[in-house]
Amino acid sequence: MSETAIRPRLVGPTATERLGKAAPLLLAPVLALIGLAAIGNPSVWLTLTVAGLAMGLMIFIMASGLTVVFGLMDVINFGHGAFVSVGAFVGFTVLAWLSGWTQNPAVVLNLAAVFLAILASMAVTGALGLAFERVIVKPVYGHHLKQILVTMGGLIVAQQLIHVIWGPDAIHVARPPSLQGSFIVGEAAIEKYRMLAVAIGLVLFLAMRHVLRATKLGLLVRAGVENGEMVEALGYRINRLFLLVFMAGSALAGLGGIMWGLYQETITAHMGSEIMVLVFVVVIIGGLGSIEGCFIGALLVGLLANYMAFLAPKAALVSTIALMVAILMWRPQGLYPVVKAK
């Protein structure tokens, strides 16, 4: 017997492997730095970066619902854009009712009005999500083809109903006075509303992470993404979980809708299906079903769209597609794939 026992060798991840894991996290800062180099002027860069973050976080709000619904239920909702539009229109109506508050220069009243509008939007779109899930999506669980067709049909009907209720024309939405204008930081002008959008988006992202990681509900949702049948076998009603998540996703789309409407200051019935293009790009970049990937993807798309709008306006939308193609070449399933390819 030799004395030299074979010692277990612990193989840790190599430096490149660690870098590979962390790489998606680095993408957004790297993109911001490249943007700084390309733009040159730091104050312009700051303005654009804040605008990009605001846009990215609003897209994230809309996309997060879609991606979680997909991860949990294996349902891709092409009608998600309908909730965005409905949210914007409901919010507009509430803001119009509260015109006494929105025209008052007091910050508290303005914020309260926006807050109420957001709550109303989320309530209505959540309820609509309930109806949508029960009536339109439920009969076609498990059939991707039919899901795409049926949710697309739902989108058409919803858009037409918006036309019937609110009329066919684009509507102008004025931001309350205390959300107009900008802060001046050095030479950079930062719109107040964008700061609000960034704040809401960040709070929502952290809250969502907390719910998913630290609560029982989140545990069930994550378990459902992993293996729905097992969750059901353990005695949880997965159908109710589906419904809850679907409603939450719809309410988030409504929230995104009212925020996007206030950002653009005009709302149309088609705004939802237009923004859905970016939402899909974000969801694909992030990896279907992943909240973190969706967050990074949204920031990337928001930043890139704003930088390109400054550098080469005509290439703005095409550049996001190019970004998507590049990411897919690097990671064919997106940054953080949660759902295994079926």
Added chain:
Amino acid sequence: MINTLLSGDRPNSRPLALLLIAIGLCLAFAPFLFPGTKPLDTAARICIFIVLVASYDLLLGYTGIVSFAHTMFFGIGAYGVALALGSLGASFLAILVGVLAGTALSCALALAIGLFSLRVKAIFFAMVTLAVASAFAVLVSQLSFLTGGEDGLTYRIPRELTPAFRLTDLRIFDVRIDGRLLAYYLVFFSALALFLVMLRIVNSPFGTTLKAVRDNAFRAEAIGYRVVRYRTTATVLSAAMASLAGALLAIWIRYTGPATTLSMEIMIDILLMVVIGGMGTMYGAVIGASLFILAQTYLQSLMASAEAATRGLPLLPDLVAPERWLLWLGTLFVLSVYFFPDGIVGRLRNRG
């Protein structure tokens, strides 16, 4: 003879066969049966959309892939002809160059999209095509020096295809034999030929394999068929057919713009036509396109009179206004996906 022409894929139902014969005869003799500009225009549109919808069905119904980029290929075909006619002058050579260039570009794009997104999931492909198609539409409306932007392009077509040209002074059934008639028959026979080619494709061993891939990709792969290759080939074929349909449209209406070729509305129209006509049968495209375009042209005036009749009642006039006809079609679409997934053709076939 007929069996060979139809590639052995008979309608297999008496009402369906009668309906198809009726549509075929109406289209073949449209200039003589329904004189006037509007009916002829409707007939030509039906021919073009039959090709477009059938090429989409090749993808959706036979291969089980949902694409939202079909109007992009349609548009590329149309813009190819439009640009060629605009820059090379009004000649048949220019049309040929435009058709070839447009089709080649469509095939290349379809191949690229297919290769990097068909590997993963059907749902992935749907999202990628939606994003790419919208980016393309935006690009076309922004590159106005090339494409005319939102205004689109108008151009001259060869003189032989314009109403000013007379083939003979003879009148047949009181109809002038002019260039417009020739243009119609160019559209009609091209559409007929393309349709028969597609019928041939779906009834070939290749088409059978596509159906196998649609029904069970895993099993098809296990028997030894390369699923990705079949899906990509189907995508490329259908893109080529769509751009040929686009070329026909460009020749017929002598105008090419984003609204007539690239818009999302047209994509939705195509979806409605395929599903209502019947997915997975080429004849569904014929029925769907004919019914839909007739409805689009003539139902809207009916709805206008319904709106006038219900004026004064709350909400109802808004619901039946002609601009809201998509509301009813959308509802019909959702219901038909649930209850008649085989569409009109499937219904007719199952009865007999």
